[in-house]
Amino acid sequence: MITPLKRALACSSLVALLAAVTCAQSALQDASGESSVFIKDGGGFARINPTDKSIDIGFLRDRGDERWYFGLDAKGKAGGNFASLFSGRTPAPEARLGFTLGKRFVAVDSDFRTIQKCAKTTAPELLANPPKLTPEGREQFVEKLKASRAPELLKEITQTRRDEIKQELLKRAKEDGASATVAELYAEQLADKRVAAEAETLAKKADERAEEEAKNKLAASGGLDPNAGPLDPAGADVLAKALCAAEDPNLIRRLDPDWLAFRFEYTRASYKLLNTGGAFADQIRKQNFDGFSATVAYNALITLDSVKELRKQREALRAARRNNLDPPELTPRESKGSVILGISLGVKRANNIDDLKSTDVEDQIFTSSSETTQRSAFAKQTVLRGDYKEYIAVPLNTDVVWYPGRFRSRIAFDFFTRSNLGSTDRKFVPGAGVFLTKEGKPTKVVGGISLAYDDGKARLGLVSGFHF
Numbered sequence: 001m002i003t004p005l006k007r008a009l010a011c012s013s014l015v016a017l018l019a020a021v022t023c024a025q026s027a028l029q030d031a032s033g034e035s036s037v038f039i040k041d042g043g044g045f046a047r048i049n050p051t052d053k054s055i056d057i058g059f060l061r062d063r064g065d066e067r068w069y070f071g072l073d074a075k076g077k078a079g080g081n082f083a084s085l086f087s088g089r090t091p092a093p094e095a096r097l098g099f100t101l102g103k104r105f106v107a108v109d110s111d112f113r114t115i116q117k118c119a120k121t122t123a124p125e126l127l128a129n130p131p132k133l134t135p136e137g138r139e140q141f142v143e144k145l146k147a148s149r150a151p152e153l154l155k156e157i158t159q160t161r162r163d164e165i166k167q168e169l170l171k172r173a174k175e176d177g178a179s180a181t182v183a184e185l186y187a188e189q190l191a192d193k194r195v196a197a198e199a200e201t202l203a204k205k206a207d208e209r210a211e212e213e214a215k216n217k218l219a220a221s222g223g224l225d226p227n228a229g230p231l232d233p234a235g236a237d238v239l240a241k242a243l244c245a246a247e248d249p250n251l252i253r254r255l256d257p258d259w260l261a262f263r264f265e266y267t268r269a270s271y272k273l274l275n276t277g278g279a280f281a282d283q284i285r286k287q288n289f290d291g292f293s294a295t296v297a298y299n300a301l302i303t304l305d306s307v308k309e310l311r312k313q314r315e316a317l318r319a320a321r322r323n324n325l326d327p328p329e330l331t332p333r334e335s336k337g338s339v340i341l342g343i344s345l346g347v348k349r350a351n352n353i354d355d356l357k358s359t360d361v362e363d364q365i366f367t368s369s370s371e372t373t374q375r376s377a378f379a380k381q382t383v384l385r386g387d388y389k390e391y392i393a394v395p396l397n398t399d400v401v402w403y404p405g406r407f408r409s410r411i412a413f414d415f416f417t418r419s420n421l422g423s424t425d426r427k428f429v430p431g432a433g434v435f436l437t438k439e440g441k442p443t444k445v446v447g448g449i450s451l452a453y454d455d456g457k458a459r460l461g462l463v464s465g466f467h468f
Contacts, residue, residue, distance in 0.1 A: 031461025036342035102261035118244035145214030154206035267291035293348030304336035335405025391424035409442035
C-alpha cells in the first residue's frame with residue numbers, strides 16, 4: 001500500500017533528482033510561478049515548482065535572431081499538497097495551456113540590422129571610389145574579416161563538436177546498460193571535458209573557416225583581381241557588408257539586446273467546495289472555472305562592462321597574434337557582470353482558490369453489527385472550505401536580475417515585485433531570489449530559491465528545471 005508519506009517522499013526525491021541533473025532553462029519564478037522575465041532559449045523544457053504545486057512542460061521555437069519566436073506549454077497544478085499531483089487526490093485539479101510570441105531587438109538594432117544600415121551608406125561610396133587593394137591591402141582586409149567572424153564560428157563549431165561527443169557517449173552508456181538519467185549525467189560531464197581538451201584544435205578550425213569565408217567574400221567583390229574594373233552594385237553591396245561587419249563601431253555583438261513578448265493563457269479547473277451552512281444536499285458542490293490571461297512583457301539586457309575597453313583589449317591581442325608577438329600586458333579587470341530588467345502588465349480572470357482551506361470530509365455509507373462487532377464503511381473526499389470568489393486581476397510584475405561578474409554569470413540575484421492593480425485583491429509583494437545557472441548559459445536556470453513578503457507573511461519559493 002502506498003501511503004501519503006511514501007507519496008510525499010517519492011515526490012521530494014523526484015524534485016531533488018531533477019534539481020541535481022537539470023541542465024538548462026527554467027524561468028526566474030517566485031513562489032507563485034510568476035515572473036516578468038521572458039528571456040528563453042529554444043527547445044523543449046520542463047519546470048517543477050513545489051511551492052506553487054505545479055509542473056510545466058513546453059517547447060519554444062527560437063532562432064536566436066531578430067525574427068519572431070513562439071512557444072507552447074502546458075501546466076498542471078494541484079490545489080492540495082504537491083504530492084497530490086501524482087496521487088490524483090486533489091480537491092482542485094487545474095490545467096493550463098499557454099502561448100508565447102516574442103521578438104528580440106525592439107529598441108536596439110541587431111547585428112543584421114546594423115550591418116544593413118551601414119552597407120546602405122558604404123556601398124554608394126565604394127561605387128563612386130572603388131577600393132584599390134594592393135596585395136598588402138587584400139591581406140589586411142582578409143584579416144579583418146577573419147577576426148570578426150572567427151569567434152562566432154568557434155562557438156558554432158564547439159557546440160557541434162560537443163553534441164557529437166555527447167551523442168557518442170550516450171550511445172555507449174546505454175549499450176553498457178546505464179539508465180537514461182545516469183547516461184545523461186555521464187555524457188554531460190564528460191562532453192565538456194572532451195571539448196575543453198580539443199579547444200586548440202577547434203580554434204584552429206574556426207580560424208581556417210573564417211579565413212576561407214573572408215577570401216570568398218573578397219573574391220565575390222572582385223577584390224582579388226588587380227585588373228578588375230569598377231564594382232557593380234551587387235559587388236559593392238557584398239564588399240560593403242563585409243567591411244561593415246569588420247569595422248562598424250555600432251556593432252555590439254548582442255551584448256545589450258532587448259526582448260518584447262506577448263503571453264496568452266487559458267485555464268480550466270474543477271473544484272469541490274464545502275458550504276457548511278447549506279442544506280445537506282447542497283453542502284458539497286462542484287465548481288468549474290474557465291480562466292484567461294493576456295500579458296505583454298519587455299526585457300532588456302545591460303552589460304555593465306565597458307564595451308569599448310573590451311574591444312580595445314581584443315584588438316590588441318589579435319594584433320599580437322597576427323605579428324607573432326608576445327601578448328600585451330593587460331591590466332586585469334574583473335567583469336562587473338550584467339543586469340536583466342523586466343516589466344510585464346496583463347489582465348486575467350482569476351479566483352481566490354489559493355486562499356481556501358483543504359478539508360477531508362467523510363460520509364458513512366454502510367453499517368453492520370453482530371453480537372460482538374460493529375462494522376462501518378466511510379467514503380472520504382477532499383474539498384475546499386471558504387468563501388470562493390472570481391474576479392478580474394491586473395498583474396504588474398517587475399524584475400531586476402543581477403549576474404555578478406565574479407561568478408561568471410553562474411549565480412543570478414533577482415529583486416522583484418508582484419502587484420495587482422485590479423479592484424479586487426489589490427496587493428504589492430516585494431521579494432528577492434537567488435538562482436543557479438548553467439555554465440556559459442546564464443539564461444538557463446538550473447534551480448533557485450526565492451523569498452517574498454506577502455500579506456504580512458514571508459513566503460518561500462523553490463523551482464527547478466530541465467531542458468531537452
